Amino acid sequence: MSDEVQIDQEVYDRLIGEGKSERIARAKAKAASVRKQKIEEGQSLGPKPAEEASKALEEFRSSRGGGGGVATKTAAPADGGSGGRLTPEERAQRVAASLGNGGDSGSVGVPASSDHTHRLLALVPPAGIQQVQSKQMDKVYTWPHLLLVEFVALLAVGSLLLIVSFFLDAPLGSLANPNEVPAINKAPWYFMGLQELLAYFHPAVAGITIVGATVALLMALPYADKNPSARPENRKFAAMAFTFFLAFWGILTMIGSFLRGAGYEWVWPWVQGLGFTL
Amino acid sequence: MPKLPKPPSYSDVKGSVQDNVIWKSIFRPGSIYRKGYRDTSRDRALAAMNNVLYHLHPVKVKRHGLKLTYTYCLGGLSFFLFVLLTITGIFLMFFYTPAAGAGTEIAYMNMRELSASVTFGGLVRNLHRWGAHAMVFAVFLHMARVFYHGAYKPPREFNWVVGVILLLLTLFLSFTGYLLPWDQLALWAVTVGTNIAGFSPVFGDQVSFVLLGGVQIGPETLLRWYVLHVLFVPFITVVFLAVHFWRIRKDGGISGPL
Ligand code: HEM
Numbered sequence: 001m002s003d004e005v006q007i008d009q010e011v012y013d014r015l016i017g018e019g020k021s022e023r024i025a026r027a028k029a030k031a032a033s034v035r036k037q038k039i040e041e042g043q044s045l046g047p048k049p050a051e052e053a054s055k056a057l058e059e060f061r062s063s064r065g066g067g068g069g070v071a072t073k074t075a076a077p078a079d080g081g082s083g084g085r086l087t088p089e090e091r092a093q094r095v096a097a098s099l100g101n102g103g104d105s106g107s108v109g110v111p112a113s114s115d116h117t118h119r120l121l122a123l124v125p126p127a128g129i130q131q132v133q134s135k136q137m138d139k140v141y142t143w144p145h146l147l148l149v150e151f152v153a154l155l156a157v158g159s160l161l162l163i164v165s166f167f168l169d170a171p172l173g174s175l176a177n178p179n180e181v182p183a184i185n186k187a188p189w190y191f192m193g194l195q196e197l198l199a200y201f202h203p204a205v206a207g208i209t210i211v212g213a214t215v216a217l218l219m220a221l222p223y224a225d226k227n228p229s230a231r232p233e234n235r236k237f238a239a240m241a242f243t244f245f246l247a248f249w250g251i252l253t254m255i256g257s258f259l260r261g262a263g264y265e266w267v268w269p270w271v272q273g274l275g276f277t278l
Numbered sequence: 279m280p281k282l283p284k285p286p287s288y289s290d291v292k293g294s295v296q297d298n299v300i301w302k303s304i305f306r307p308g309s310i311y312r313k314g315y316r317d318t319s320r321d322r323a324l325a326a327m328n329n330v331l332y333h334l335h336p337v338k339v340k341r342h343g344l345k346l347t348y349t350y351c352l353g354g355l356s357f358f359l360f361v362l363l364t365i366t367g368i369f370l371m372f373f374y375t376p377a378a379g380a381g382t383e384i385a386y387m388n389m390r391e392l393s394a395s396v397t398f399g400g401l402v403r404n405l406h407r408w409g410a411h412a413m414v415f416a417v418f419l420h421m422a423r424v425f426y427h428g429a430y431k432p433p434r435e436f437n438w439v440v441g442v443i444l445l446l447l448t449l450f451l452s453f454t455g456y457l458l459p460w461d462q463l464a465l466w467a468v469t470v471g472t473n474i475a476g477f478s479p480v481f482g483d484q485v486s487f488v489l490l491g492g493v494q495i496g497p498e499t500l501l502r503w504y505v506l507h508v509l510f511v512p513f514i515t516v517v518f519l520a521v522h523f524w525r526i527r528k529d530g531g532i533s534g535p536l
Pocket residue numbers: 349351352353354355356357360417420421424427429430434437438439440441442444445448519522526531532533534
């Protein structure tokens with residue numbers, strides 16, 4: 001095991017010829033040569049049956065010097081020249097130590113006793129799992145900092161709403177009558193922009209085309225905006241375009257809400273009164 | 279004279295209340311209700327971690343996100359208003375019947391009685407009404423702040439789309455609720471609104487038929503919109519809210535700093 005594994009040149013060349021990357025070709029060629037070697041030595045491929053596995057383990061134990069009594073829980077392998085890597089034996093000792101059986105069973109990936117229901121597949125050094133490139137951010141604890149801010153915001157808005165509700169009653173008109181169209185006939189305020197559009201365009205345009213386009217544009221926006229920067233100075237066009245968009249609907253909504261009266265005619269609220277109900 | 283038993287001390291009571299299997303099964307190890315709270319980093323972390331709020335908040339958040347002028351709390355307030363509307367709405371449901379057949383306009387009667395003879399009825403109705411307007415407004419503002427911060431940029435594109443769906447759901451929630459008082463205002467505001475949907479070129483008639491339960495707004499519409507308003511749309515909204523909040527955390531928390 002200690003000697004360098006050869007790669008199977010034939011497999012390697014074939015994979016390179018197929019356009020596989022160098023790394024993949026090398027890995028597969030290595031695996032192929034190991035497989036070939038095993039077949040030559042008369043070993044079977046694939047997972048070993050249970051007795052064979054325990055026999056292999058027995059051999060491994062004896063090759064380690066009889067029962068592994070040498071293992072200590074704080075085994076600090078001398079890894080001078082090996083560049084921080086453990087030899088398989090040292091790793092096995094660590095696994096055993098971390099499983100808490102002091103290496104007595106010498107269990108490496110194989111249940112030491114029948115009441116183990118799982119086995120350890122591998123120990124992976126933390127650096128091998130992921131390499132985090134991002135910088136550490138300046139962070140604070142959610143409790144108390146964020147939760148306190150949230151609580152104050154909630155109290156402020158809650159009490160504001162309570163005060164408004166105490167002094168201002170929600171409207172309730174006379175009983176609905178399908179035969180009596182009221183003089184001032186308006187949609188809720190958030191649809192007033194739409195209703196105002198209906199005053200200018202054919203319903204098929206105002207109602208569906210413009211609304212459909214608005215919703216579609218909104219949903220497509222993050223995919224359409226390819227500018228990676230979020231800094232205001234790099235997004236002047238986007239900010240301007242969105243401001244126009246908001247102003248367009250805002251102004252239509254204002255006109256519809258405050259400057260339209262009976263029969264949806266143009267009115268001045270200080271002359272004819274406010275034709276607007278929330 | 280027989281000696282009266284000494285009343286147990288506070289710490290005895292506290293000990294026996296907290297030191298048993300039931301209490302310990304409710305509060306997780308490290309919970310401040312199990313072992314008290316000291317203002318240490320460890321307990322601050324545990325306060326967030328051993329709390330159901332851990333579904334919403336991580337243990338630590340970016341410092342700049344705390345500044346009021348970053349989020350203006352608008353997303354959080356939209357959610358707060360949604361919760362408030364759910365609570366006040368449940369209250370209102372106890373006093374409301376969605377019936378409006380000719381001569382049996384119970385829905386409208388209920389609305390009159392609510393202010394006249396239900397304790398806090400008028401106040402709760404006002405809270406529900408003004409809260410609904412406030413929520414629509416807060417969601418609009420939240421969308422604007424997300425835009426101006428460029429907070430929809432990768433990896434947050436999809437959460438913006440979820441947000442747009444939430445905006446539409448919020449509008450639909452508000453709109454379906456608008457009809458329920460069954461007064462002139464409700465009937466005609468909703469008539470104007472649904473006429474717009476009826477103008478859709480291909481499926482216009484079908485859409486308005488499904489929405490209205492007929493060719494014009496009537497008692498069937500009221501029942502239909504009631505179910506949409508109190509059950510169906512809130513349910514869908516909660517599902518999308520869950521996705522929205524989950525994505526905020528998976529996308530790396532709040533965006534920025536700018
Ligand atoms: C029912 C409506 C909504 C609720 C309750 C809600 C809630 C929230 C909350 C609590 C946050 C955390 C940050 C903050 O408070 O600003 C957030 C972030 C976000 N929301 Fe919403 N939202 C809603 C609607 C929308 C809409 C309409 C949009 C956009 C069209 C949107 C897009 C986003 C995006 C992209 C973020 C991430 C922002 C960042 O990381 O800075 N949301 N939302």
